[in-house]
Amino acid sequence: MQMQQTNLLLVYTLDQWDPFGVGPGNYDTEIADSIQAVHDLDDQVELARAIQSIYEFSFEEIIPLENCKEISGRLLEIKNNGFCAM
Numbered sequence: 001m002q003m004q005q006t007n008l009l010l011v012y013t014l015d016q017w018d019p020f021g022v023g024p025g026n027y028d029t030e031i032a033d034s035i036q037a038v039h040d041l042d043d044q045v046e047l048a049r050a051i052q053s054i055y056e057f058s059f060e061e062i063i064p065l066e067n068c069k070e071i072s073g074r075l076l077e078i079k080n081n082g083f084c085a086m
Contacts, residue, residue, distance in 0.1 A: 009078050010035050017071050019055060019063045030054050038075045047072035 014031045015024045037050040048068035056062050 006078060007035060010038060010075055013074055013078060014071070019067060019071075020059055020061065030058055034075070038079055042076070044069060044072050044076055047076065 011031055014034055015027060018024055018027075033054045034051050037047055037054070041047045041050060048065055048071075051072055052063050052065060052068040
């Protein structure tokens with residue numbers, strides 16, 4: 001899968017995640033930062049902690065690490081395999 005297609009799928013996956021229930025389309029900054037983290041990290045737990053920190057910084061609320069591990073696993077699968085197993 002081309003990088004652009006991978007990134008679009010990563011954006012879609014994160015946008016649909018909606019951890020704070022504010023609706024898709026309200027996480028542009030967090031999504032951009034999270035996608036950078038996906039490209040920088042290969043460990044699911046490290047990525048989960050990075051995502052947790054990114055969203056906490058913006059929303060001043062902590063997402064449970066288990067929720068972040070779930071999404072980080074999906075994101076790494078997209079990155080590594082070029083498809084989404086939702």
